[in-house]
Amino acid sequence: MLQVPFIRENKDLVITRLAKRNIDATNMIDQVIALDEDRRRIQSNLDNTLAESNTISKEIGNLFKAGKAQEANLLKEKTSLLKESSKQLSEDLNRKSNELNELLYKIPNVPNEIVPAGNTDEDNEEVFKEGDIPVLHDEALPHWELAKKYDIIDFELGNKITGAGFPVYKGKGARLQRALIAYFLDKNTEAGYTEYQLPHLVNEASGFGTGQLPDKEGQMYHVTEDNLYLIPTAEVPGTNIFRDTLLNEGDLPIGITGYTPCFRREAGSYGAHVRGLNRLHQFDKVEILRIEHPTQSYKALDGMVNHVKSILQELKLPYRILRLCGGDLGFTSALTYDFEVFSTAQDRWLEISSISNFETFQANRLKLRFKNADGKNQLAHTLNGSSLALPRVLAGILENYQTKEGIVIPEVLQSYTGFSIID
């Protein structure tokens, strides 16, 4: 959620930056400013009314103490009028505030200056590319065929137990999953992130805190009986650790990492690109998350990008980094870098990580603040990214490391898997 004073003072900037998302926010912004003016006007009326009745109440108290009951009773009559108008005013105020908030919930974050304008993923800007694309043998297969051939992932079995998009990992496939999780967590903790094990279900307030609600309600699995949501990413429980908190400046920066399964309804995605591991309802992901001082957050973003780079270098996978264009940028993000690994057998890039700076957009709704050097409470910046999401990394490994003899395990993973080839 954007901050109203920021909108008020940077109206033109907000509108031109939101245009990068192909949104003409002029009307919404005007409305925000108008509603805010109304709100403040009503508030000030209400304040004056309440101030008057507070004064009278004190007088009444004093009169009673002085034994002047009759005069006190006269004053009492006066308060009933004030009461009525303050009731009316506070109703008006509530209505305006709610209207304002509903509108604010609908306005996405203001993109950073360097975010390219654009509509679709084709307008994303490639900023880095590394790693050799292997030349595969003639009988090379896409990962879903490999999974069947070596009996390491069973998609049909998942259909039977749950439904499409809930694969079952078996034998060396399951072990490879576990190895990747352990490896990612080790890399992240080595880089200074503190490991957390987080709940996989969250309440409504947490959903609001990170912006999944009310926006993407339909994308989360909802346990109606207890009104809880299955997490679509560890970002939700992880960031909500800091909901309604006031940190000291010295507490910053904070870095945490956690492995969780992620549950996504993915309503509306069908077709060839969802085959195999490409798009799932349940998948595993190791997340990194940072709370930063506003002056440090972009440096931290670069640091996160470099960290994920180093992992992909170790895994020796061909990858590229994209700076997302306005149209592809998530609702809450100000700047996002996507990592994509090249799937040789499918001849396409697969997104495996998304690293974003949310600036104060999440912190505002979360009320995540720190006491700055001037002793003022200031919103912190939040960032997060995948480090890394499992299924597509797994797809990339299976496809790029396949040989006629079997699938070779990347060297850095072998101490985790305990084997060097799947055959």
Added chain:
RNA sequence: GGAGAAAUGGCAGAGUGGUCGAAUGCGGCAGUCUUGAAAACUGUUGAGGGUCACACCUCCGGGGGUUCGAAUCCCUCUUUCUCCGCCA
């Protein structure tokens, strides 16, 4: 699931109708001392709205009520703790 107790500032914890936005301790910040740090001592320190700045208003888990006046009384919801039951 049953019975009882509780929810107060960054944290812990007093406060049972008016001078309480709230004692005290811890923590934070500033200073004294010190080569520096620690300790000790002194001062300062709740949040949000509003204002150029004051004034002023709101907030003691959420919502509603009683009252001229509520952290304090009543209703309701939520959460936590203790005991019992069940249980990986």
